[in-house]
Amino acid sequence: MRTAKSSSRFKPVVLAMLAVSPLVVDNAKADPLALPSPLTFEAGPLGTLNVQGIASGYGVWQSNKFPASSFQGSKSAAVDISNGMVMISKNSGLIQFAVQAGAYNVMTLGSNYASTATFTQNTFGALPTGYIEIAPSDHFNIQIGKLFTLIGAEYTFSYQNWNIARGLLWGQENAVNKGIQVNYSDGPITAAISWNDGFYSNRFNWMSGMVTWALDKHNTLFVQGGGNLGHTDYAYTSIATTPLQNNEAIVDAGYTYSGGNLVITPYMQYTSVPGSAIQSLGAGTKTTSTLGGAILANYSLTDKISLAGRVEYISNSGTATDGSANLTGFGAGSHAWSLTATPTYQDGGFFARAELSYVKASMASGTGFAGPDGLAKSQVRGMVETGFMF
Numbered sequence: 001m002r003t004a005k006s007s008s009r010f011k012p013v014v015l016a017m018l019a020v021s022p023l024v025v026d027n028a029k030a031d032p033l034a035l036p037s038p039l040t041f042e043a044g045p046l047g048t049l050n051v052q053g054i055a056s057g058y059g060v061w062q063s064n065k066f067p068a069s070s071f072q073g074s075k076s077a078a079v080d081i082s083n084g085m086v087m088i089s090k091n092s093g094l095i096q097f098a099v100q101a102g103a104y105n106v107m108t109l110g111s112n113y114a115s116t117a118t119f120t121q122n123t124f125g126a127l128p129t130g131y132i133e134i135a136p137s138d139h140f141n142i143q144i145g146k147l148f149t150l151i152g153a154e155y156t157f158s159y160q161n162w163n164i165a166r167g168l169l170w171g172q173e174n175a176v177n178k179g180i181q182v183n184y185s186d187g188p189i190t191a192a193i194s195w196n197d198g199f200y201s202n203r204f205n206w207m208s209g210m211v212t213w214a215l216d217k218h219n220t221l222f223v224q225g226g227g228n229l230g231h232t233d234y235a236y237t238s239i240a241t242t243p244l245q246n247n248e249a250i251v252d253a254g255y256t257y258s259g260g261n262l263v264i265t266p267y268m269q270y271t272s273v274p275g276s277a278i279q280s281l282g283a284g285t286k287t288t289s290t291l292g293g294a295i296l297a298n299y300s301l302t303d304k305i306s307l308a309g310r311v312e313y314i315s316n317s318g319t320a321t322d323g324s325a326n327l328t329g330f331g332a333g334s335h336a337w338s339l340t341a342t343p344t345y346q347d348g349g350f351f352a353r354a355e356l357s358y359v360k361a362s363m364a365s366g367t368g369f370a371g372p373d374g375l376a377k378s379q380v381r382g383m384v385e386t387g388f389m390f
Contacts, residue, residue, distance in 0.1 A: 060381065073113035194207065251270050
C-alpha cells in the first residue's frame with residue numbers, strides 16, 4: 001500500500017502512484033519519514049503477512065484562530081494524536097490485500113480542523129483504507145475496496161508527507177474513495193484508472209486516472225484527472241464529502257526531479273464545477289473554476305536531517321456578486337497563496353519535526369477566512385510532530 005515500501009512484485013499502490021508524489025521517488029534520503037522495513041510473520045493459509053505501524057502526536061499554535069465552533073481549530077493552541085495506525089498487507093500470490101486501521105487527523109492550511117477523534121469518526125472511520133488485490137502478473141493488477149485517490153501530489157496522512165499539514169490545492173482533491181482500480185506498469189510508463197465514489201460520497205459516478213512517464217532516473221512527468229460523470233446533490237453526513245468538489249472535474253499535471261539530496265515537484269491544478277450542480281446545491285448559479293500551482297521540495301542535509309518547503313497559489317473564478325460558487329473557502333473571485341517550511345529529524349523509527357506556515361488571501365471587502373470575527377485575511381500556523389514508526 002502507499003503507506004509502505006512493500007516488497008510486492010507490483011508494489012500494489014506504490015508502483016501505481018510512482019512519481020505522482022515526491023514521497024514515492026526511489027531516493028531514501030529524500031523521504032524524511034521513511035517507514036522501517038515491515039515485520040513479517042506466517043499466518044497459516046494467508047501466507048506471509050507484513051506489518052507496519054505509527055504512533056505520533058502533534059502540537060499546534062495559530063494566529064487569528066477560527067470563529068467559535070465545535071471544532072478544535074477554533075482554538076489558538078491544541079495538542080492531539082496525529083497518527084495511531086497499524087498496516088497489514090499480503091504482497092505475494094495471485095490474491096493480495098492491504099488494510100490500515102486506527103486513528104488519524106488531516107489538517108489543511110487556511111481551514112478549521114477537528115479533534116482526532118472527531119475527524120476519524122466523521123471521515124473514513126477506523127479502517128480508512130483496505131482493499132483486495134488480484135495480481136495475475138508483475139505488470140497488471142486490480143484492486144477493490146477503500147483506496148487512496150489517484151489525484152494530487154500530497155498524500156492523505158501526515159507521516160506520508162514532507163509537510164505536517166496539507167496545502168491549499170489539497171482542498172480541491174479527494175483523499176480516499178470506495179471503488180475498483182486497474183493498475184498497469186511497463187518500463188517507464190505507469191498508469192491507473194478507477195471507477196469510484198469521488199469524495200467518499202457512496203454514489204459511484206466518478207472516474208479518475210493517472211499516467212506517469214519516467215524520462216530517466218532523475219526526471220518524471222505525470223498527468224492525473226477525474227470527475228463526476230453524473231450529478232450528486234443528496235444530503236451529506238461525512239465531512240470528507242464536500243458537495244461542490246464532489247461534482248467537479250479536475251486535472252493535475254506536473255514534473256518530479258530527483259537527484260542527489262534534492263527532490264522537487266512543481267505542478268499545476270485546474271478544477272471546474274458546472275453551474276447546474278452549483279445551483280442544485282444552493283451555492284450559486286454560475287459554472288465556477290479554480291486554477292492553482294505549487295512547488296514542493298525537500299533537501300536532505302544529512303541522512304537524518306532534511307528541510308522541506310512548499311509554496312502555493314490558487315484562485316477562485318468569478319466575483320462575489322455574479323453567482324459564482326466559493327470553491328476554495330476564500331470566496332468567489334478570491335486569490336490565496338501559502339508558504340510552508342518543515343525541518344525534519346529521523347533516526348530509525350523515531351522522528352521529530354517542526355513546521356511554520358503562512359496563508360494570505362485577497363478576498364472581497366468585508367470578508368475573511370479566519371479570526372474570531374471571521375474577517376482576518378491571513379494566518380500563521382506553527383506545528384510540531386513527533387512519534388515512532390515500526
